[in-house]
Every structure is written in structure tokens, then in C-alpha cells.
Amino acid sequence: MIKETQTDIGLLKTKCSIPKINNCLIPRIFINNMLEESLSHKLTIITAPAGYGKTTAVLKWLEGISIPCAWFSIDSDDNDPFTFWSYSCAALSNISDDIIDTAEYIFESQELFKASAHLSVMIDNLSIISSDFFFVLDDFHLITNPVILEGLSYFITYLPSNMHLIITSRVEPALKLAKLSLKEDLVRIQANELRFETEEISKYYETRGYFLPKEDIHKIERYTEGWAAALVAVSLSLKDEKNRHNVINNFGSNNLYIEDYLAEDVYNTWTRKQQDFMEKISILDRMCGPLCKEITNYAGDELLKELYTQNSFLVALDYEGIWFRYHHLFLNFLRKKLLKRDSSLIQTLHYKAGEWFKAQGFFNEAINHFLKGSHYEAALPLIEKHSQIPIRKGEFSNVISWIERLPVKYVENSFMIMIIKATYFIGTDDFKNASKYIERMQLALEKEDKNTFSKDFNTVYLMIKANFFIRQGNIKNTLLTIKEAAARGLTNAINTEYMDFNLFDISIFRAPYHALVKILRKNFNEYDSLVGNYRTLISTNPGYAPLIKGELYYESGKLNEALTELLNSIDEAVNARCTGALVPAMITLAKIKRAHGDIQGALEVIKECETKVAEFNKPHWNYMLNAFKVRLYIDLNDTELIDNWMKENRLNIYQNIIKIQEYELIVFGRVLIHKQRYNDANILLNRLLSFAISQKKDHSIVEISNLLAIAAIKDLNEEIAENHLKNALSIGIKEGYVRSFVDEFAPMNSLLEMYINRNTQRDKLSVYAKNLLNQTKEAAKHFIVPVNSNTIENLLTAMEKKVLHLIIDTYTNKEIAEKLGITIRTVKAHTGNIYIKLKVKNRIQCIKKIKESSM
Template sequence: MLLTTKFLRPTPDPRSVKRERLSTLLESGSPTRLNLVVSPAGFGKTTLLAQWCSQYPSASAWLSLDEHDNSPRRFWEYVIGAFEYAGMIGLEDCRKLLTKDSEDAVTAAITGLINALSTGDTEWNLVVDDFHFIHDSAILRQFAYFIDYLPPGITMTVASRTEPPLPLARWRVRRWIKDIHPGLMAFSETECLAFFRDTMGLDIAESDAEAIFRKTEGWVAAMQLAALSGGNSGSKPGTTSKINLDERYISDYVLTEVLDQQPEELRRFLLDTACCPRLCSSLCDAILEADGSQLRLEQLLAQNLFLIPLDTQNEWFRYHDLFREALLLRIRHREPERADALWHRTVNWLLTHGHLQEAIGQVVKHQAWSWLATILAEHGNNLIHGGYHLPVLEWLDTLPPELVGDRPQLQMLRIWGLFFANRVTALEPLLTSLEDLLDRRVADSHPDAEGALGLHSEISLIRSYLARTKDDDKSATDLTLQVLKDIDHTQIPLKSVTYYGVGLDKYGKGDLTGAEETLSSAVRYGQLEHKPSTVLTSGGLLAWIQYNRGDIDSALDTSTNVRKWVDDHYSDPSQPRLISCWQNSALTEIYRERNAPDLAATHLAPLLEHVEQGTEAGQHVIIQYVRGHLAFSERRYSEAISVLQDAAQVGRRRREAILFEPPASSALLARCFLAMDQVDEAQSCLDSEDRNRLKNPLHGEQILISESRVAVSRGEADRAIEILQSLRPLAQNNAHNRHLVEILLIYGEALHLKGQIEETQTALADAIFHARQAGFIRLMADESQIVKSLLANHPALTESSGDWEQSVLTMLQEEQEEVRYSSRPSARSPSQALAEPLSQREQEVLSLINDGHSNKEIASRMNVAPATVKAHIRNLYGKLGAGRRTEALARARQLGLFTS
């Protein structure tokens, strides 16, 4: 049961100051997705938003949060409830999904909400008040995903006492955010006078209000102090005489009227901790070399001495920037040596306690280059393997060249950074230069000669990956095995990355069992070595292999466990979520196969951004492959062909830059053409594949399986049977269970073509048996109409009451019903079957929707405004009698409005 009072918007107090200039800033408009109002308690956030909503022209919903809402399911129940309370319809399925006990169900509910917002015609605004109560990392990640995929015309307005740890920097670059920070919340001169007279009830003279405004620059905290001071002097005009305001800057005001009025111990605490960009009791105790800082911080907070909490547990704080700058100015001017010592203690504490980026930021700001070089040499490797390779490269570039040129560790760090940034073509000259430097150190008996020898293992590991791009498998394997042999004699944590390389080699040779074992070791060592990127990548490839072996449950468990470990140990909601191409691709395939396309699309979505922005060639091919596979399963053949052709072209053109052999896109591309009855095009795709370069047996099997499909389509049953009989023992012996099921299904169709009914039933029974063992579902429905018809009537399915069998039967029956409906003869043309025919523009929009384009993409392609596209879609839905995209497309297919 939801509390409906949390959906009630507060009624503005008529005495409150009208903030028209801020209300204007909050007005929605492309490309804004988030209004962010951040300020401490008492800055008037709720009042401002209530005033704004009362005059907001579009539909608005309100949600007030409290400390009980810091749970993903409860949070999203209230978000959906707020929209429903405000009048939005069609969210029943989203609410039902939230009754399921899984994180994926929550993700699916969020995706459903996004889809519902995108299909509606209403421009919604949702205000979420008191967002500072939300600190659960899962909610923050989900909320970031929600903002990332909000459709045009939908705005979120968030009010919080602290800036939420969301990817705000990325959103600001994209101009998605309108910020109202404490500086903007500061009162204007007019508002200042209204505040004293109307809100505070003080009969203050305009001249005094002007003086306070000039001095405080509308800073609410300082204004409150002035109001309290004036209130103690009576109620006559000119009651601020106790505040000796002149034309000095606000820092002078802080120092004289605040700092100097504090007891000596508190004043000393303020000055000594001003060097800290953020404060916590442990940090303050360390730099002060004393105990009791938590009590001091709570005292400052209670006295409203310009201390801003950064969480709701009162653990982390920061001083108001103006206040901190004033304190720093005082201590650096009067006690420069002490200020420098305190700063050094602060940076050392940040380094010791794992706040590496914040520490490095402080060192870079002070241009302490020698110290930065030392920090990067010691901590850079962990940062790179934690997904921060790009910042490390930037920091290396800021160092004077002489500091890097004489430090092998920093040169190796640059090589690893470039490697993880997929800039492998730049590595060869850097490796050669580093090897020369190391050889000189060993020859000259340099004090660090032992460390130089240890770096040779890292060089060998990098060279093994480069050998893979050149199809030099022997060198890659030899170098990797040599690293494994030497690794225990070095102090460098390389086991996880090395085992990943070995697993990649075994996967490339088709040794799936060996690859599984090795990649499990890579995950385990990655966790021990604290390398989240290696854990995600190794776990992702492991899940991909388990999926291909037909062990979908294990694949899903692997992905879930690896994701949980990374989120538990390395989650930072203020940074983009660390993802793995292998893992998200495996999850896309898993949920596609389980006939859950919405969940599959959820895991695919983060990968598409990498394709658009540019990514490593091998990853590009994999992403486009799984994207094409999902489109194929949803019968979006035009889109599937487009992305699979791109994958095949990139795979051929960029082969030398790919560290592994990606899936055979041409095999899946051939299936798309076969589904469209373009048999010659399908054969042409297979003929264009250089089969001699396919070293992974899985990929060779893909090509031959598609070859057998073409043979069946041409009525060449004997040719298909010959191919499949040679493939079957190989797939069976190598545990390529997904391919085995496909082989048996096509084999059954070829036998059916020859009229061998009994043998057909036996082959299909074997296929059903292996598919049930693996949990495959969608695989059955992706076959030809003949196979689906045979399966739908097969005793192994129809005479069983098992859940899996019933799921497959239901899916096959739905497919057959759709085919029967779409092929039903009619005397009328498709447009005549409608009460009102579609216009040419509406037909164009329908075609683009069928190709999978968003409203924004359709507007761009048609060169019209998004609002125009929404109008066309609204008319389409009305004519087709549909309420959402999927219904409209299904109805259009039934009417034969398009053929694909």
C-alpha cells in the first residue's frame, strides 16, 4: 500500500518570496532531461518547486521521499505511483514486474516505464523532493539508466540537500541538466528585502537590506545570521546596526564576523581542516594528530557554520566553497609552513584510504609533479585495471617528459593505458623503447635492475596480445605460458590478465572446457588482485562460452555474481558504470534466447553507445552481432541485415586490430536473407567469408550450419544432410550444444523434405531433448515455418505438461497464429481494411518504427520536429486501434501493411 500523501504537492505559502527568475530557469525544453536543485536545508527548495509546479503548463507529478524509500523496489513503486496518481495510464505491467524478486525485474519495470513515457503524447514533469535520502547504489545506477534513456518531452526535477552521486558531468556536457545550485538559490536584492520583511517579519530599511545583500551576495546562510542579529535589536527600521557591514568581500565577513567570534579551539579546527576538499572524522583526526573530530564536525553542523553534509549519515562533509577559501587565505597568509604540512597529511590520508583520484586531483592542482610521478608508479596499475585508464593517460601527459623518460614503471603504465584504451597500433615502438631502457639498466647494474627484470613479464604479456591480432597463435601462446611460468617470481599482480589471455586462446581453438576452467581462474585472481575490469571481461567471456555450451543457468549465475562483486567493491555512482562487452553481449543473448526481448534490449542498450562513439573493432563486431541477432528474432530483418553487414565489413577491414576471432556475422546475415526468401543473397554472404581464416570451430560450424539451411531452402536435402552428418559428431563431442540443437532441427527438416517421416520425428525428438536440457526457447521459434509446424505437433512437446514444454508450445502457437492471420486472404487492400487509410507520412513513420528507430531518430530522418512525429504516431495508433508500438506493429503485419 502506497502513501498517497507522498504524491501531494505542497501548497505555496503566500508569505514566501516569489522566485520568478528561478521558475523561468526550470522551464523545460530540449535537450533538458533533469532539473537539479541542490542546496542545504532551509534554502527554500520545496517552496520554489511548489511555486513552479503551480504554474507549470504541462502535466506534473510529485513525489516526496523519506528515509524508508532507500530500497530499489519501494523507490520505483513510488515513482510509478506518482505518475499514476497524476493521471498516467498503462503502467499496470510495470507494477506487476516489481512484484518479482529480482534486480532484472526492477530493470524491466524501469524499461517499461520509459517505453510508456515514449509512446504517450503527454509531456510529463516529475518532481522528486528530498532525494538526499537515496544513497543505495542500485537505485542510483537505475536512476542514471532512467535519465540516460528518457524520451524527449519528459523532465525529471530533483531536489536534494547534497549533489547526488550520478554521472552529472557527462550529462552536463550533453546539456541535459539545468542546475540550480546554492549560488543561484541566493536571493536577489529584491528578494532579500522581501525575505526580511515578509518571511522574517522584520521592519528593515531598504538601505540596510541593500548593504546586507551586497555583503553576502544573497547567501542565505549569511542573511539568516543578519536577520537574527537585526531581530535582537528591536523592530524599528535600521535594526542591523550590530552587523558592521562595509564594502569588503564576503571572505572578510566570514573571517571577522564568524571565524573570529568562535572559541580558540574551534577556530583552530576550522583553519587546520580547510585544506581538506571533503571532511570526515578519520581524516580530520589524522591531519590534526588528535582525536575528537566527529564531535567538532557535529558542533559545526548544529551551529550552521557553513558545513554542508554530503550524506545522510553525517559521515562526510564539506565547507561552503566561499567559507573554505576564506579560511585557506587566512592560514596560508599567516602560517604557510603549517598549511603546507597539513596539505601533505591530507593527500597522504587520501592515498592510504583508497581515495586515489581525489588525492591525485589535489597533487595536480598544486603541480607537485615529482610526487605525482611517484603516486602513479605505485598506484597507476590498480587505477587502470579499475577502469580509469583514460584519466591515467591524461595524468601521464601532464608530467614533464624527463620524469617519464627515466621511469620504466611509468612507461609501462602508459603502455597498459593505451592497451585498455584499444589503441594497440601505438604500442610497438613504446615496447621497443622500454625494452632498450630495461636492457641498459640490467647491463649497468642499476639499483632497480630486479624491478626491470620483473617488467619483462608485463612486456611479454602485451606482446602476446599483439601476436593474436596478427594471427600468430603460437607466439601468443608461448609468450603467455612463459609469463605464467615466471609470474610467481615477480611482485607484479598479473595472473588474472594472463589467465584471461590463456582462456582467450583456448576459446579460439574451440576448447570450451579448458577455456571455462582458465577463465574461472582469471575471475578468481582478478578478485584477489582487485582488478574489476579483468573480472568483468573474464566473467563475460566465461558466460558467453557457457551460453554456447547450452548451460544458460550457469551463464546467468556467472554474470550475476561477477556484476555483484564489481558493484560491491568498485561501485561509484558518480562515474559511468563499468561494463564489459562480453558480459552485456552474453546477457543480451541469454535473455533473447529465453524469449525476453525487453530484458535483452536493456543489456544491449549500454553497448550501443560504445558503437556510436567508437570502440575497439572486435567489440564493435560482437555488439553488432548480438544486436542483429535480437533484431532477427524480432523479425526486424532490415535492421538486422544493416547491422550485420556492418559487423562483417568491420571484421574484414579491421582484422589486424582484433585481439580475438569474433562470431561469424555472415552466417547470421545469411539467415536473415533466407527469412526474406532471398536464397541467392544468403549464399552470396557465405561465399564472401574467408573460411580459411576461421580458426575457432564454433565459427566454422556457424558457416556450415547456414550452408545447410541454404541447401534445404533450395530443395537440396541430400546436400544438407551430408553437411549436417559431418557436423553433428563434432558439435556433440565438443559440447557445442546450441549448435547441436540447430543441427538436429535442420536435419529433421531435410529428412521431412525427403519424405522420411519417422526419421524426421526422431531427429526432432533429439533436438527437443537437448534444447530442454539447455533451456533453449527462442531457438525453436527462429527456425523455418515447416520446422515450427512440425515441432508444434510433436508428441515430445504436446504430450508433456512440463513448464519448458508449455512455454515452447505457447510461443510456437502464437507464431503460427500470427502467420495464419497475416496470410488470410482478403478482397480488400491493406489500406482498405482500415476504417481510415494511412497517409503517406504515416506510412513512412510506420516503416521507420518497424525498423526500430526512436521518435528522435524518426524526426531526424524525416527532417521534422519531434512534436510532429508524435502527432503522426498518435494518428497511427488511432487508425490501427493500438496503444503502444508493439501492438501497432503486430496489427500492421496482420493487415499486410509491410512485408518484413
């Protein structure tokens, strides 16, 4: 039995190991010199057709240097984002022991992975490695998925300075490399550089015992054009010493293809036994002795080693010489040969391979072989059984690809596949297709009502249905379904662990399950009933129930009530190790500290949260926590810490907006406003507003609209400020938001006064705005932060500075209005803003504070 370490998602160790190279390889000085350049560049791309020795050149060069290297041998099954990045992490674990531990949980969550959380975690983890290292992506031409290409482009852009990436490919990778080229941070090696020159060809054959005259070397060079695979094929044909001269003289000088030559002068040199063996094992992407014996009935170990020593286009995947693969060039040749024999033979071979992999515990490969051989009856039970854990973790990529290869009748008649499809469509917000599969599940259960089948899966069906309703905000049906599930009781068919409702949002108001807040607002008793029923279905309370209450209390302005619930949430979340509840609870707790002017206390809460996040090994939350700290740094006007964050966070106003980076980008918008870069802030915030609207995230829309209004009023554009504030107020009054406005303090005070002065009619929005203004003024009394000499420069707008200068010079409001060409009402508004920002009540206190700060 062949033993091989695998992770829970079925990674193959051999794909992440540096392949073994042939001892007869010759050093290539010119190529080595070019590869040396990769030590001082981020990226090296080696492109050439099949058989040009791309992989071999890199392997031979790496053999002569002492720098660590991670290796990923790509095949066609890796053209999937989840698989590609899982293998990349596994390969890089040879450089950093911590990378799998820190990123693995992201691969267990569909939403976290879709949000590309793994990329930042990988980059940060790799950047702390003390030495330089290489990462080789071999055969990258097999990657065409635009999601992978986009992610790798991002990864390359922010590649740590100590990391050097080498990509080998038959074609130019479709990556965004313009910036690297401009920075001269890219090395390119192409077919012309890889071609063997005359002297190299001569040395190549000498290492194999063929001392050929120069005339023959030139003939070989003309025929092969320095193509490494062709040189190997020629060397195999030279074994027959008597016909050696005829072989060389009969080369076709214009033949650019080697397939006929492979057939006549390589394939035909084997015994019939070797031919049959090589053709049959060509169905395999990787092979070992016992596996080959199982499907061919030949002595697998013996024949593999025999053919490998003869350089018969086999590549060793490990140093032990256990696992091999074909050179791609020859693999295609052999598969064509096998296809001409008998299609039923191919089906039989795939079945035998599937059974072998299944017996060894390699279920992914077993399923793939059963599907390739059209053995659906064998594949279906494995898919049903081994899909449950990935689906619970939110990992759908492999499972969905398997299901798509099954005939329709198997999909329609499998309840587990209905579960998988329904869960997948709900997770991707494709509610139309999700509804179809939920209906099919219901019909199947009704049809088999008295069967054991229905008893096992009824609760699963109800939980999926509840998930379906709550993701759409259907409160009534959510309550009914959870109640029914609790009444039926838990079966062994579902996991008794809690569901992590929140993967990367700093507030439950913004998480996919924000409808829970609406249930609570509407009826506390209904909410408590929902919580009670749901808790009968799980073994551990994750902390969401009190978190939702705590957040709602806080948003409503009831800080004392919020505190009790938040502390309960933190206790439960720590016990359940649920970061999705812990982080929002502690951030809201920090907000309460901030509301009382205790900025240092708020920072201490976040520091404690960072410690717990580290214990739970969920580092992606650190980006949100760091962003929240920057909001506190803005309060403190700590420009140094703000600038440090700006340098480290890898954000720009034009980047693609994804869910996991939404909050960071909102804080980035705050920083741009703080630095008076209003045009940049407007560009970014308007893009964020469109994104939040598309995601139907009212809480985000309000915060972004408020920031757009603040940027506008600071830039002296009251009309635009009014429009954005009105948009925020329209949502806020409907949702009962208070702290989303009050927490902006002085800028919100100015906005609300401006809005009320410009809208004198007594309507619902004006009344709401006046109520918010009163609460903002009251809250501002408690929000007292240290004032330093930079406060005036950074907190006041350009016009406020002009007004302040005239106040200090004892000008009256009327005189200030005349000097600046503005109305007295506008002067009063600016004066009021200045007093609030400087925490003073009148002119005398204002002038005194300015003089004290300048001492």
C-alpha cells in the same frame, strides 16, 4: 585518529552520506509542494546559481518524508567515469545492500567498465527493490565529462519505476532528456522558485532571534533578491545590535555580488585567529578536527564547532559532526585570500595535509595533496606503491590522472610508471604509445642489468611485452616472450593469479586474445608449449587452454573432440572461478546439444551456467546467456518468450554499439528477421557489421554477414544475399570456419544452393561452399525441433508460403512458376527450403505434415 570505512578504491563515506542540516531552517511550503511532484516522476532537476539553497531545500524536504534516500555529494575529483559511478554505487548501497557486491567486479576491469556493464547491472539490481526511493546527485554542475553524461542519460532512460532521481546543479545538465520531457516525466525547479519570498525572509530571521520591521525585511529582500547565501551573510552581520540599523540602511541596491560584503561584514567579524584558521583549512576539500589541528596548529575540533554553530558557511558531512566542508561560495573567497599571502605557505599546508591523510590510510587524498603542493618526491612512492592493485584490476583513471600531473623527469625515471603507462596503452589498443614505454623499460633494464631493480621487474616486463604482441596477433613474438618469461621464473613483483582473457565475449574467437586460436590452428605443438610455459607463471589454471581447443574443434565441425576439451575447460574454470572461460565453454556445449536437436538439453546447460555465474557474482554475463536462450526460443518458435525478452532487454536498432552489447544486438537482429522486420534488421545488422570490421572481429563479421544474407533471401533479394554470403565465405575459408555456417541450418542451405547455382565456375569459394552445403544438409538431419501451427507462419518467407499453398493444391512446379511469375529453378529452390524447414523429404510427406499440424 579518525576512522572511516573505505573500499579498495578509496571511496569516502562522507560523500555518500546525507549531510546534516541546520536546526534553524524554515519549512518552504512552495518548494516542498514542487518536490512532492518528484514522487510521481523519474527525474527532478534543480538548477540555480551558487548559494540559492538547492541542497538545503532538498534536505529539509527529505527530513519530512519516510521514503529511503541515497545521496552523492559531488566534487571536482568526481568528473571521471570510474570515480563517479563508483560513488554512485556506494551511495545506492544504502538502498540496496547487494549493489556493490553485484557491480564491484566490473569496476575492477577496464574493459568491462568501458563497455558500461555496470549500468545494466545497477538498473536490474535497483528494479527489484520493493519500495520507492530517491537518489540525489548534489552539485552536478561539476560533472562535464561526456562519457559520464552519456552513461547517466542511458541510466535515466531505463530508470526503474520505483526510483526517483534528483539532480542539483548550477547549470542545466547536458543530458539527453527530450524523451522524458515529452513523457512529462521531468520536474524542473529553477532559481525563481528557490528565491525566498518576503514572508519566508521574515520567518528566517525570526528563527535566528531577529524580529525586524517590514521595512527592513523589504530592504533585505531587494538587496539579496531572495538569495539564500546572501541571507546567511546578512544574518552574520546583524550580530552587532548597535550597528544593525546602519548595516541594513547601507545595502547597495544594485550590488549583485556578495564578495565585498563577505569580506567586510562576515570575514572581518572574526577574530584574527579564526581568519587565519579558516584561510589555511581552505586548501582542504573536507576537514575534521585532527586534520585541521595538524596543518594549522590550532585546536581544530574547538574552532570547527565554534564556526559551525555561528553558521560560518560550513556544511556538516555527517550526523556526528566530525567531517565538514565549506560552502562553495565561501571556499572560493577564502582561497583567494590565502593565495594573496604566500605561495610557499600553500605548499607547506598541502604537504602537512598529505602526510596526515597518508598516516590515516587515505592514500588517494594524500597523493592529491602532495601533487597540489608540488611535493613530487612524496607523491611518487605512493603512486608507485598504491597503483599496483588498481592496475592489475584494470582501473586506470585515478592513476593516469596522477601520472599526468607529475613532471616528465619523474615519469621517465620510474619503472613502475613505465609499467602502468605501457599496460594502460595496451589495454586501450594504443600500440604506438605502448611500444614507446616497452622500449623505455627494456633500456632501463639493460642499464641496470646487475641491479636488484632489474631482477624484480624483468618478468613483469616480459609479461607486458607478451600481452603487447598477442593483442596485435604477433604469434611468433608471443611464443618467444612467454618462453623467456618462464625460463627466468616468477618474481614477487607480479601477481601469481591468472589473467582473465575474456570479459564479455561468448566466444574466444571474438575475445581480444583470439590470436591464441590462430596459434593452435597453425601448430598444436607450439600451442601446447605456450600453455605449458604460461602455466609455470600462474598458480591456478583458468580453463582457457582447453576452451580454445574445444572451440576450435567445434568450429571445425569436430563435435566429439570438442566435447572432451569443453568439459575439461568447465572443470578448470569452476575451480578458478573464471567466468571468462566458463561461459563460452558452456555456451559451446549448449551449441553441441542444439546441433543434435536437443534444444531442451541446450537450455538446461545454459540454466546450469546461470547458476554458476550467480555463484561467482558476475551478473553481466546473464545478458549474453539470455540472448543465447533467445536463439533457442527462435528454434522452438516460442513467440511468447521472445517477446518477453524484447520487452526487457532495452535494445533498439539505433543505439550506440558497445563491445559488451554486440552479441545481444546480433541476437536482436535474428529476432527482427524471425519477425520478418527485414528493413529494421538490415539497419541494425549493417551498423553491427561496421562495428565488427572496426574491431577486426572476423568471427562476428561472418555471423553478421550470414544474417544479412538470410534477411536478403527471405526478402527475395538474391543479389544482395549473394554479396553478403560471399563476404562471409571469403573470411570463412581463410579462417577455417564450418559451424558458423552450418549452425544456420535451413536458411544457410538455401543460401549455399543459391550461391552455387549463381556461381558455376569451379573456384576455391565454390568448392568451399559445396563442402559447407554437404555438411549443412547432413547436420540438418539431426537438427529436428517440434513443429506447431505457428511454424509455417513464422519460419517460411512470404514467397515460400505462396509456393506451399500451391503445393497443397497439387500444382506442378511448372504451373507454380507460371502462376507466381518466377523460374522453375527458383520454384525448386523454394520447395527445397520448405522441405528442409518442415523436416520432410517430398511432397507427400509435406502435405501430410501440414494436414496433421492443422488438426
